[in-house]
Amino acid sequence: MTTVNQVFAQIDSLIPQPGETEAISLTQAMHRVLREPAMTSEDQPPFDRSSIDGYLVRADEPAKKVRLISTHSPGQSAPPLPPAGSAIRILTGSALPKHAGLIMQEDTRPAGADFIELLKKPDPTLIRLQGSHSRKGSILLPAPSLLQPGSITLLASLGITQPKVSRLPRVVHLVTGEELVDPNQNPAHGQIRDCNSILIRTLLTSFSATLVTQQRVGDDRKLFRQACRLSLATQPDILLLSGASSVGDHDHAGSVLEELGFTILLRQVSVRPGKPFILAQNNNTLAFGLPGNPLSHFVCFHLFVRRALLRLSGLPPPPFLSATLIPGVTITANPRETWWPCHLGSDEGSLTAQPLPWRDSSDLSSLAQTNGLLRVPAGQEARSPCEVLPTIPW
Incomplete structure (x- = not known):
């Protein structure tokens, strides 16, 4: 059976290069991936400027009484250097001439009309000083970089108002399961609320992807095939299928994908939860058949779909971190590699991981507190130090 590391390698080989780029406005840039380095077109600061409200004098002016001759405000060209024995009232950010000296306001006192x-x-x-932050041609933000408020502010200061970023990956999500009803409905006996749809929608929002279509398609094979065919017309980068990936009577994902021209690359992964898992390719579209149970959905998304989204955007795979295991739920050895929901925290500056309880892959009770996945190698018990994958930025 295919291991998790083998799936990682296969996804990396299927997406050797990031996707297309586009130019966007700074107001749209939050959580986008910069694909061209941000370079200064001029020195920063571009001129000598004052860091205070105070007084401009000559650099060699001694401590003495001087005449106040004018006031200078930001946004104007630098004033001429005042004559010896005189001063100019200066405000923070004002341009300064060469050989200037500055005196803080609290280091002066009135000395009569027009004198200090x-x-x-x-x-x-x-x-x-001009160029004290950076010189013309310096790279201040490398590519690729995930744009955040601070980096977007930096781009604005450099005059980069249309940064080139990765196009958002286009995702289609089809949800199978005749037993599923909308969350705002009261399920009849034998029905359950569909939580996979909102799970995938919110996860895609977290990782900056475009959800082109999301549809609940039931278990009818003909309708499922039609929905898949129509979704491919939207040219998605990723087709996500919730359920229908195992070997039951209603598990049509594999056969339908093959009919639509996909090559099935794998059908199972040696992972718990998440064993029934399909990875397929058709030209530039990757299909992921996720197990129908929500916890398996959560794990497989973070292990595999998230990796594909990051590679399409030009970012490296998410990091695995080392953590100290906090006593809690006992995790016994299992033949499959386990990715156990856990709560990451800190203790005196060290990362800690506390396993959370779950009964089976349909048990959602732990997800509200989950912010990481604890990796337990196949055939072993959990032990410190342990490897964890944060499921939120860490």
Whole structure:
């Protein structure tokens, strides 16, 4: 049976390069992936400027009484250097001439009409020198980079208002299961609420993908095939199928995908939860057949679908971290590799992982507290230090 690491390698080989790029506005850039380095087109700061509200004098002006000759505000060209024995009232951010000196307001006192007394010599550290942050041509943000408020602000300061980013991966999600009803309905006997749809929708939002279509298609093979065929017309990067991936009477995913031109690359993974799992390819579309149970959905998404989304966007795979295991639920050895829901925390600066209880792959009770998956190798019990995969940014 295919191992988790083998699936990782296969996904990486299927997506050797990131997808297309597009230019977008900064207002649309949150959580997008920058694909071109952000480079300065000029020195930063572009001119010497004041870091304070205070007084501009000559750099060699001694502490003494000087005449106040004018006021200078930000947004204007640098004023001429004042003559010896005089000062200009200056505000934070104002451009400065060469050989300038600055005095903080609290280091002066009034000395009569239009005069102040300097109590100290000018302080050169109060001047933000041209190019002291970065020089023209410096790369301030490498590519690829996930854009966050700070990096978007940096782009604005550099005048990069249409950054080139990865196009959002296009995803279609089809949900099988005749027993599923909408969450706002009261299920009849034998029915359950569909939670896989909202799970996938929110996960895709978290990882910046476009959900092109999401549809509940039941178990009828003809309707399922039609829905798959129509979804392919939207040219998705990823086709997600919830359920229908095992070997039951209503598990049509494998055969339908083959009829529609997909090559089935694997049908099972040695993982718990999540053993019935399909990976298939048709030209530029990857299909993932996820096990129908929600916990299996959660695990397989974070292990495999998330990896594909990141590679399409140009980002590296999510990191595995080392954590100290906190005593809690006993995790016994299993022939399959287990990815156990856990709660990640910290203890004196060290990452900790506390296993959360779950009875079977349909048990959702632990997901509300889950922020990581604890890796337990096949045939072993969980032990410290353990390997974990955060399911939220960490």
